[in-house]
Each structure stands twice: as structure tokens, then as C-alpha cells.
Amino acid sequence: MTVSPFTLIERHACCGGEVHFLSHRSETLGLTARVNIFLPEKALAGQTVPAVYVLAGLTCNQDTFLIKSNAIRHAAEHGLALVAPDTSPRGADVAGEDASYDLGTGAGYYVDATADPWAAHYRMGSYVRHELPALIEKHCPVRTEKRGIMGHSMGGMGALSVALGDADAWTTVSAFAPIAAPSQVDWGQKVTSSYFGGHEAEWGQYDPCLLLKGGRTHPGTLLIDQGLDDEFLDRLCPDALEKAAREAGQSLCLRRHKGYDHSYWFVQSFIQDHLKHHAEGLS
């Protein structure tokens, strides 16, 4: 019998299942990390169920996606678990990490920093790709052979980069308003000069458009929703993603929605289709 590394902070019945607020010591981050999970009724009854990892965007934390996306009802209907990690390490104590919304706390970009002072703890890339799924699958009633991943904005970038980076490990992928070409926009340039110490080449393993250009494709269809009144549209680059996918032969379902912005009001409007997409792929 293995001892769970997770400390249960809160538990709430929800839609026939339960939401668990957890914390654990992360070896990858070298810090205590928070993660929330939703377990559907079947999982509570002892069956293993497929899990979809949900990655939130800048300024968010492990609570945001589960509270604001309205995903749980649909996950419950499909018998899917949801795993919602934080968006950055917390308590890394890097000077200036709380100073801006788009770098440091709340802005881990699901990458591994390679430059000091960030490299010691800002390793959300390895955390989300390896450590977290391994822990979840070892200690929660979650299937090991199939996983899905989805996210919003910075988290949409994370979902695409994780799934394109290791297509065998992630069966289904979807995103809302992802940062599709981070190396080309100011958000990414800020990451380059800080987390990557100026080494732009690091983006090759994280930038969805660069991954596609480098021949990293996913056998599934990438389901992506994008609002056309998104206030960050210029920096999200959906057209570049579409072009890169076409040239790479990547199956992509990119839906553009007139009138919708970047908020979770947009996310909740189309979340049902995403859970259906994952349920079909993971069943």
C-alpha cells in the first residue's frame, strides 16, 4: 500500500461526484503545489475513469477553471475526471515574481525555466507533463493509458504544447483562445528574456506553431474555439495556427465565434462541446 502524497484541503460534493482541493510536495517545483480535481460518481464508486487536465490562463490558479468554465456538469455526464493544476509555482521567492500579471506567479506558461533565478522552481512544463499525471494516476482512480488536456489562453498554449510535444501520452486535446505562437508576441518575448535567459530556441518545445512546423503533430483533431471580439486576438495568432496546422497536415477544428471575447463567459458558452470531444476520444 502506498501513502498518498496529497493532503485533502477541502472536499465538496458536486454533480454526483466530488471536487477535491489538494496540496502536495512537488519534487519538480521544489515547493508545495496546489491542484484541484473533480471525480465523477463512477470514480467514487471505485472504477477508474479517464481524466482531462484543464490548464488556466494568466493571473489564474487551480480554482479558476473549475469555478468559471462550467465544465463539471459535462464531465459528470461523461464520467470524466478533471485535474486542475495551478498556473505557476507559489512561494518560489524570486525577486519581482509578483510584480506583473504576465511573468512570475500566475504566469508559469507551462514551461521549464532554464535561467536563474527562475530555473530552480519555475518548472511547470515538467510538472504538468510528468510529475502531476504520474502522481494522479498512482493515487487517484484515474486511467493510465488515456488522458486528455485542455486549457484557456496561456493554458490553451500549454495544452497544445503538452499534447504536440508527446502525442502518445495525450489522447485528446482542445483549447479556448490559446496563445498559439508565443515566441512571436510580447508575452513570449518576456518569457524568453526571463525564464529562458534570452535563448529563443527554447520555444521550439513549447510554441504550438513551432512544434507543428517542426513536424510534431497529434493524431487526434485539435478542437479550438476562438472569439472574434477577443481583446487579445492580435497576440493569440489563430490564423498562424491554422496555417501551421494545414502545412503540417494536422487535423484542426478551429471555430471562430463572432461577438465573443476572451473571458470565461466565452469559455462556458462552448465548454459542453469540449467535454464531448474528450469523452469521445477517451472512451
Add this chain to the structure above:
Amino acid sequence: MTVSPFTLIERHACCGGEVHFLSHRSETLGLTARVNIFLPEKALAGQTVPAVYVLAGLTCNQDTFLIKSNAIRHAAEHGLALVAPDTSPRGADVAGEDASYDLGTGAGYYVDATADPWAAHYRMGSYVRHELPALIEKHCPVRTEKRGIMGHSMGGMGALSVALGDADAWTTVSAFAPIAAPSQVDWGQKVTSSYFGGHEAEWGQYDPCLLLKGGRTHPGTLLIDQGLDDEFLDRLCPDALEKAAREAGQSLCLRRHKGYDHSYWFVQSFIQDHLKHHAEGLS
């Protein structure tokens, strides 16, 4: 042509309709008030639709219910508008109004204070019953002859007291974990000694159990969901409400849910049935 008193602060497309964050000068409160509304697609196309007023609980504001209850998808499906007022006046500048979670800001209890220094502004009772619906129905594409009301906790108490107090004005009513007998519990006793200046008799027009005992019934069925692991169960008094309804001949559908607590994780689990209840009654 009348000039709208509402200032549009934010507008977000959502589920085929729009969420509007509004502010307006309230004559009743003597202050600027915030209110959020959801207008379904039909309303944006110029039709008038029925509205359901949604009242949040202690510590919340006009954002809480719409963000956390997951009501919008179901309102959209049924073609219902949602109107989400704040839970208290803001900026009344009463000494100590921010000192505790259960009195003052965030804790208007949907009553009219009668004692100084509260009486000048703490008038959420009249605001929700009269001023707000009159303004909404004059300036928004919302039907005037039928309205619904629902709420959570303090807002559940508000919904019941508003609907029982004027059954002709409110066609449908429902509540999640309402404070059913406020005059009997510490929350209400704090209100008595402050807003009511010690006059317990004021509760006669607001306390759901007292209203029922006084013969104020509603022709519809009161739909109420209550979690049995609710951490405030002792102070919510669902059994007293059931008894009062039975003795008054009030139709009540009170559903008790094992394992569910007081949170919006509970609310979102059953919100679909509430919107259906309102849609059927308002159609």
C-alpha cells in the same frame, strides 16, 4: 423615448446571449447600485422574455451567482433573462459596515433597515421588490406580467420573503439552502439589534416561516434544495420551513441531498432543475 438609467460597465457574449454589468443611481438606496443581467438570444433579437431575479448570499455581490451557479446555460436554453443585484448597498459609509461578514456590506438581507444609522441606505428590501424590477421592466426587453425569483442562503431567504410577501408580483420561486427562519437564529438576531433597532416584529414581513404562519402563501410550489452536510444546517431550519408550509397549506418541494454542503458546488449541481421550474411557471 426614455433615457436608460443604466450605465453599461461591461458586456460579454455568453451562451448565445449577453451578460451586461450595469450600474445605476438607486433612489431607494440613495447610492449607486450595481446589477448584472443575462439576456438570452431572443431578448437581443427584440422579443421580451421572462426574467428570473437571482439573489446571492452573505459576502457575495452581483457577480457571484452568475459566475458560480452555472445558471446561464440553462437560462439560455429556456429563453429566460437573469437579473442579479448586489447583496447590500455599497458606499453607505456607516461606521463598522465592513467589520463583519454578516452585517453591513455584503449582508443586506433583502430587508429595509428601520433604525439609524442603517435606515438611510440599507433598504435592499424595497430595492429588490420595487425599484429594481420597475427599472428593469421599463428599460430592458423583459416581460412585466410574470417574474421569477430564486436565491442562495441569505438570498434564498430573500427570494422566499419577496415571493411570499407579494405572491401576485412573483410567479415562480425557488431557493438553495435558504435561511428559512431568520428571526430565530443568530444571523437574524444581529439584524434585529442593528437594522431593526431591537424591534423583532419587523421580521414579520421578511421571515419565511413567520410569513407562512401569518397566512402569506404562494400559489406556486416552492422548490427548495438543501444539502444535508451543509455546515450551516442548524441555522437554516429547513424542518421549520417544512412544518410551516404544511400548516399553511403551502405547496413545497423540499429536496434533501446527502453529502452536499452550502457551497456553489452544491448550487451548480441542481441549478438545472431550478431554471426548468421557473421556465415552466413563466411560460
